[in-house]
Amino acid sequence: MEDITISKAVIRRLPRYYRYLGDLMNEGVERISSGELSERMHVTASQIRQDLNHFGGFGQQGYGYKVEYLYHEIAKIMGLDMASHMILIGAGNLGQALAKYTNFRTRGFLIEAVFDKDPEKIGQAVYGDMKVQDIAGLEEYIRTHQVDIAAIAIPKEQAVPVADRLVKCGVRGIWNFAHTDLAVPDDVIVENVHLSESLMGLSYRLKNSIREKK
Amino acid sequence: MEDITISKAVIRRLPRYYRYLGDLMNEGVERISSGELSERMHVTASQIRQDLNHFGGFGQQGYGYKVEYLYHEIAKIMGLDMASHMILIGAGNLGQALAKYTNFRTRGFLIEAVFDKDPEKIGQAVYGDMKVQDIAGLEEYIRTHQVDIAAIAIPKEQAVPVADRLVKCGVRGIWNFAHTDLAVPDDVIVENVHLSESLMGLSYRLKNSIREKK
């Protein structure tokens, strides 16, 4: 796969295309041109065509793009055609919210186990009949189940050693909600969600009355 | 204020500098050079100096930067020297988690009221003695209280009309967790947290084994 050159910026835009295409499908729109999509999404038509052509020619000259086809193609590109098996570390407020969130599930992101070290939480049901497990059993679980992505929703001090354990067991995808950077080997992917930093960014822009430049 | 030109990229990096400087303070480090910080953060020293100089000369030639001073200066730049008064729309799983999250509070982001339309939830305590209020009273609340930022944690269909109501009442900062883009006037700032999209980005990178390019 010669995917060496696709930039972070393009990747970040893919889910947004996907969302708009889904909306269009729901509206019953069958075809759309980069120009029309451009107006809806407030990005240039040129960027849309450029972005999509990183992955292949999905359109048809003189016609545009078939909404449903493009929708499914983007899903494939993002790996949504196959379920992702997930575990969640941390059954605190945020962890509970993530576990209960059905939206991920419908997109094929399946949280199948939840771990915590707090004896008070262990054994509690989080979603359906899924119960919080003792984090001591983390390695054993990973050995016996497929784990594509581990979501980390614990305080930052604990996040680093837990990430190390995950990596050691061969987990290659980490969705990190802890307020720290995780040092991992090159073949492990970390996606950070730093809520405080997002809020600070908002605070800055509010204070300085700047809208996003792009 | 001639803040016209500070790019989104720089703003996004500010909270990260802030975090590292906080860590350094906790370690008792008093001064740091862009070179040392560069190694810790895995960004170029050049970028650090360039970024900081957008806001003024905080360093000293031949010496470096005073950690504590720089820390507080960045806090000021991001508006953390003054409390932000927040409200939260939506007392679902995610909303509850946000309301209970003490980290925001310690940084001066104060969630002071929570609204929901669900009669089951109205009246429930969320954090301390803060109870979920009927969203019917939203306008009345905003008229009688300062509201700098409203966090929106409700399904996307409801998010758009609620955002309109907020804007109409003069709220200028929106922290949007709903999976939709909000169309707001130019002087209103929206910071989006699209969790599904973050997860899809992770999925893509995992599937294509790409680490972040930057």
Add this chain to the structure above:
DNA sequence: TAGATTGTTAATCGATTAACAATC
């Protein structure tokens, strides 16, 4: 066929990195 719109190359714009003079 004529019209429309893509795919793709070229031009522009902006952000990052390198270099170095200023200065503590």
Add this chain to the structure above:
DNA sequence: TAGATTGTTAATCGATTAACAATC
């Protein structure tokens, strides 16, 4: 003063936009 490191200008790199030939 000599050494270190900033602030800032210049060079490079990459991403976005514009233009247009290819083609449905």
